[in-house]
Amino acid sequence: MKTSSISLFAALAIALPLAAQEVTNLPDGTRQSLTVDLGLQSALVTRAAYARHIGPGLLYARFTLPVEDLDLHDFALEAGGQIPALASGNWRLHVSFAPVLRMTRNDFFDAAALGVRAALMPGYQGDRWGLMLELGYEKMLATHLSHSSLYRSVAYSGAKDGWYSSTGGTLQAGLRGGWRMGRVEVTLAAGVLASEGLNAVAPPFYGTLGTSYAF
Amino acid sequence: MPKLLAALVALSFTACLDPAEEGNLVPRTAEEDPSIPQLSFNGATFHLETFGDPAAPAIIVLHGGPGGDYRSLLRLRDPVDGVRLEDRYLMVFWDQRGTGLSQRLPEGEITYDTYDRDLTFLIDHFSPGRPAVLLGHSWGGMYASRYISNHPERIAGAVLMESGPLTGALFDEVKSGIFHFDPLSEWLNDYVWAESIISPDGHARADFLRGLGSVGDSQPGYHLSTSDREPFWRMGAVAAAALVKEGMVDGKPAWDFTRGLDRFAPPVLFEASEQNTVIGVDFQKKQMGFYAHATLEVIAGAGHDFPWTQPARTVAPVLSYLDSIGF
Numbered sequence: 001m002k003t004s005s006i007s008l009f010a011a012l013a014i015a016l017p018l019a020a021q022e023v024t025n026l027p028d029g030t031r032q033s034l035t036v037d038l039g040l041q042s043a044l045v046t047r048a049a050y051a052r053h054i055g056p057g058l059l060y061a062r063f064t065l066p067v068e069d070l071d072l073h074d075f076a077l078e079a080g081g082q083i084p085a086l087a088s089g090n091w092r093l094h095v096s097f098a099p100v101l102r103m104t105r106n107d108f109f110d111a112a113a114l115g116v117r118a119a120l121m122p123g124y125q126g127d128r129w130g131l132m133l134e135l136g137y138e139k140m141l142a143t144h145l146s147h148s149s150l151y152r153s154v155a156y157s158g159a160k161d162g163w164y165s166s167t168g169g170t171l172q173a174g175l176r177g178g179w180r181m182g183r184v185e186v187t188l189a190a191g192v193l194a195s196e197g198l199n200a201v202a203p204p205f206y207g208t209l210g211t212s213y214a215f
Numbered sequence: 216m217p218k219l220l221a222a223l224v225a226l227s228f229t230a231c232l233d234p235a236e237e238g239n240l241v242p243r244t245a246e247e248d249p250s251i252p253q254l255s256f257n258g259a260t261f262h263l264e265t266f267g268d269p270a271a272p273a274i275i276v277l278h279g280g281p282g283g284d285y286r287s288l289l290r291l292r293d294p295v296d297g298v299r300l301e302d303r304y305l306m307v308f309w310d311q312r313g314t315g316l317s318q319r320l321p322e323g324e325i326t327y328d329t330y331d332r333d334l335t336f337l338i339d340h341f342s343p344g345r346p347a348v349l350l351g352h353s354w355g356g357m358y359a360s361r362y363i364s365n366h367p368e369r370i371a372g373a374v375l376m377e378s379g380p381l382t383g384a385l386f387d388e389v390k391s392g393i394f395h396f397d398p399l400s401e402w403l404n405d406y407v408w409a410e411s412i413i414s415p416d417g418h419a420r421a422d423f424l425r426g427l428g429s430v431g432d433s434q435p436g437y438h439l440s441t442s443d444r445e446p447f448w449r450m451g452a453v454a455a456a457a458l459v460k461e462g463m464v465d466g467k468p469a470w471d472f473t474r475g476l477d478r479f480a481p482p483v484l485f486e487a488s489e490q491n492t493v494i495g496v497d498f499q500k501k502q503m504g505f506y507a508h509a510t511l512e513v514i515a516g517a518g519h520d521f522p523w524t525q526p527a528r529t530v531a532p533v534l535s536y537l538d539s540i541g542f
Contacts, residue, residue, distance in 0.1 A: 042411040043404045068399045106405035113412040154446045160239045164232045168414030197416030
């Protein structure tokens with residue numbers, strides 16, 4: 001990664017009234033939304049997402065970039081859908097599912113990881129505010145790894161390049177709260193992370209702040 | 216989307232490499248590969264090599280970490296003015312329990328006590344009936360001091376190469392300088408982002424990730440060489456975590472490896488690098504105070520990795536020291 005203190009997306013996060021997945025009811029007639037959020041999730045990241053709202057559900061695409069990096073060797077892209085599986089008044093259980101692509105380049109290896117992300121979000125979704133539990137699981141199903149010459153020289157010359165199955169998975173549990181002002185929602189999310197084997201990851205928590213604009 | 220998911224799942228099942236399998240991301244360990252020099256004792260198989268006359272006085276080498284291995288100490292075998300340590304002594308290089316190419320073990324089998332018993336075995340095995348000399352780098356210096364504290368009668372002398380903090384209190388004094396935890400730092404982002412792709416589940420993946428964490432500029436105050444990097448075979452993530460955890464009480468560093476060191480009669484040689492601004496010369500001068508008889512040698516033009524980058528400057532004082540104690 002090339003070090004840079006502020007990315008384009010961080011600047012957007014500061015400049016635009018946008019956020020992550022909405023947790024309040026959208027204004028009537030909403031067909032689309034744009035979100036940007038900034039925070040700590042595996043790394044200090046910025047995320048930008050576009051959602052197309054279809055009936056009670058939505059289709060979305062989300063791009064995640066570590067803040068310190070602008071060289072596009074490290075990013076995540078997911079594109080999927082979300083539906084309210086259960087609804088009673090303002091109480092909802094949202095279910096989301098998306099294929100995920102994660103890329104990285106570091107001193108020891110290049111990786112392109114393909115996986116899936118699923119999440120359950122039960123909670124209250126009102127017109128002015130909402131609060132939801134978010135339970136997520138991201139599983140890397142297949143990862144192509146290429147080890148660097150540095151890794152081969154200072155550590156293991158016999159490291160194998162190629163497609164690896166099931167290199168990892170991350171569990172997520174937290175709360176997502178939002179406050180709506182017209183077409184703008186401000187969202188705060190925080191919780192804990194662990195590997196799928198329930199081992200600690202660094203950092204073992206996440207927190208993001210963002211805004212969304214519905215139109 | 217169903218076709219894409221089906222393709223993903225098919226790729227997952229047909230991808231031929233298992234990240235948990237030894238030999239893919241990280242090398243196999245001694246109990247899995249009989250070609251690796253090894254010795255089994257105390258219920259585990261260790262990667263171990265000796266150099267020199269088996270009847271000569273024994274020097275047991277203790278590598279750093281915890282969780283490192285002895286690959287970066289092998290230049291200590293280089294000759295100084297035509298003389299090698301192994302020309303006069305039996306040099307015992309080994310990867311500590313659960314690290315390097317030694318067998319991987321559950322966390323419960325990695326304790327200060329098992330480390331203590333492992334070293335006792337090696338001294339009895341390679342130096343039967345007479346005390347040995349310990350030569351420890353970084354964590355290895357801490358390991359040596361703890362052992363001397365418990366078994367002074369088994370030790371004829373010690374070389375502590377820029378030992379890590381011998382007490383939790385000393386660690387507290389320098390902890391802010393040991394690791395550079397800037398959330399925008401390249402090494403930290405590389406590590407945590409990689410962890411979202413490769414989970415630290417199981418020894419192979421955890422060791423692989425720990426290696427990645429060690430290669431970045433996580434310790435700028437240590438002034439490690441980037442043009443002549445210290446090599447390693449394989450980090451021991453579980454071992455490192457277990458030993459660090461044992462030194463903590465209520466999340467605070469609480470170890471004390473100094474009890475009784477002031478009654479240890481033989482002189483001890485400290486070595487410190489000129490460039491390390493965290494646990495270099497000034498810090499080692501503090502640590503020398505725990506011993507009754509200690510001298511300091513400063514390794515010019517080097518950082519904490521001086522046994523690798525400056526082996527001649529490192530070994531020359533060791534040869535003189537060993538002569539001086541009649542070993």
